[in-house]
Amino acid sequence: MLAVIKKEFKSYFLSPIGYVVIGIFLFVFSVFFYLTTIQYGSVDLGSLYFYTALYGLIIIAPILTMRMFAEERKSGTEQLILTSPVSMVSVVFGKFFAAMGVIIVTLVISFMYFFIVKYFGNPNIYTVLVHMLGFILVSGAAISIGMFASSITENQIIAGVITIAFLVMTLFLQDVNSIFAYASIMNFYSDFPSGVISLKEVLGLISFTAMFISFTIIVMQRRKLVK
Amino acid sequence: MIQVENVTKKYGNFTAVSNINFEIDEGEIVGFLGPNGAGKSTTMNMITGFIEPSEGKIIVDGYDISKKPKKAKKQIGYMPEGVPLYGDLTVKEFVTYMAELKGCESKSKKEKVQKVIEETGLVDVQNKLTKNLSRGYKQRVSMAGALVGDPKVIILDEPTVGLDPKQVTEIRALIKKLGKNHTVILSSHILSEVSQICNRVIIINKGKIIAIDTPENLEKKVVGDNSIYVTVEDNEEKMKNIKEKLSQIKEVKLVSENEDKTKKYIITAEKDVDLRKNLFETFAKEGITIFEMKKADATLEDAFMKLISDTQKNEDEKNVEHKENLKKDNKKIEKEQEESNKKTEKTKKNKSQKEEEEK
Known part of the structure; x- marks a missing residue:
């Protein structure tokens, strides 16, 4: 699995994708830093991470995930992975963690907002870490969806569009008072912005991610039967 | 392995x-x-x-x-x-x-x-x-x-x-x-x-x-026969009688006549007989000049083509049978359909008759 993580993470930065992702993320961060923290003149960074996750991931998740399996399938490199003695589980997890790595790099850079606020006021570092934990979990959920979309098609664009469609839905679904509201991953991100780790939300996001990772593994393992 | x-x-x-x-x-x-x-x-x-x-x-x-x-x-x-x-x-x-x-x-x-x-x-x-x-x-x-x-x-x-x-x-x-x-x-x-x-x-x-x-x-x-190509100058047409002189020869066939008056023949013998030495000696006695002598080797290419065309033939035969069977089946089905059509027509007629009667 380590080999896959290493190669995939490196690939993000060998192509422009890694830099584009971090650039877009920091842009969205900065916009919301101005719109929330600076406009309200507060030291609270909760809404900064909330809104960046809500709007940023719609663009970021598909960019990070659309080539994952679709490109391998199209170029045939899938044959190299599937015929090597690595289990599908470790390939899928390897790719997932590599994408999470890019997110974590962004989050580390996003500490600068904390230090900017710290210069003027007295923000709590633990609250910010809770925001970040929530951000990582939500990103994980979004990436797992994108990864699943990428595994079911050999066309990157279709994979990207499916991911965007799903994430845009989560924008609206959280306001709809129905059972589908639970399909919105942002519904599991309501306590993190106030600095609270709730078991319900952590488990909700982790199980959501686990579900789509397992779907991906199942799809990839079925490939050798139907191909 | x-x-x-x-x-x-x-x-x-x-x-x-x-x-x-x-x-x-x-x-x-x-x-x-x-x-x-x-x-x-x-x-x-x-x-x-x-x-x-x-x-x-x-x-x-x-x-x-x-x-x-x-x-x-x-x-x-x-x-x-x-x-x-x-x-x-x-x-x-x-x-x-x-x-x-x-x-x-x-x-x-x-x-x-x-x-x-x-x-x-x-x-x-x-x-x-x-x-x-x-x-x-x-x-x-x-x-x-x-x-x-x-x-x-x-x-x-x-x-x-x-x-x-x-x-x-x-x-x-x-x-x-x-x-x-x-x-x-x-x-x-x-x-x-x-x-x-x-x-x-x-x-x-x-x-x-x-x-x-x-x-x-x-x-x-693939090599069913043991064949040799010879190109000879044979002005007195002695090649015609060569088969009688050498009992091992099965067949002599003219392949082509060249511009320089030489002729190319293919000579076939039984399997496991190498004719070349005997041919050389006989030709010398008869006064036929040899320009070229070559054993006809079969290559893997021939083997491949032969094997593939053989299976093709078998399949074609099967296909023919299959098609004939299909034709028979189709005829059966057509007959059955005709019969069933007749039946439905009959029942329709009956129905319409009944309806008229009721009226």
């Missing part, structure tokens, strides 16, 4: 490979031969575990590829058709990644990668991106990826396609060298290549194995 037992692969209604059986021993170089779409790649993909057979099982080095894929795949180095590579990695990075995927220990990894890069002649380009390489080099990189980590079995899908003649001879030499301490399976539709490199040939057509044998035996199978 590799056992393939009753393996079938179906895609929906289409059978790509049907019920094939063969065994490959350690240290053999085996060639898959067949026209395009014969099922060569499908068979190889099944041996490497890339696709799962619909029926039957494949055992590599004692491990069933479907049940213990990790252990079985560890013994295999595979170079797929169309040489897929990661374009954004350099040659060295690519080979290292393949080594890591195969679980090479990090201590010996560097040495192994370097050794393979040297073996495949990639030292000059090892720091270039694979997407910038020419086709021949890409092929070699793909091969290096298959060789790294010293797998016992090496499977090469069309290893010499798209290479220039020099590269082809280099790759062939490399494959021969590999055959000394590896089991090698390769596929090709170039016959001369297979007969040069391989110890054994498996001929596949339309998903079925037509023949498994050594190249020499396959060639022998």
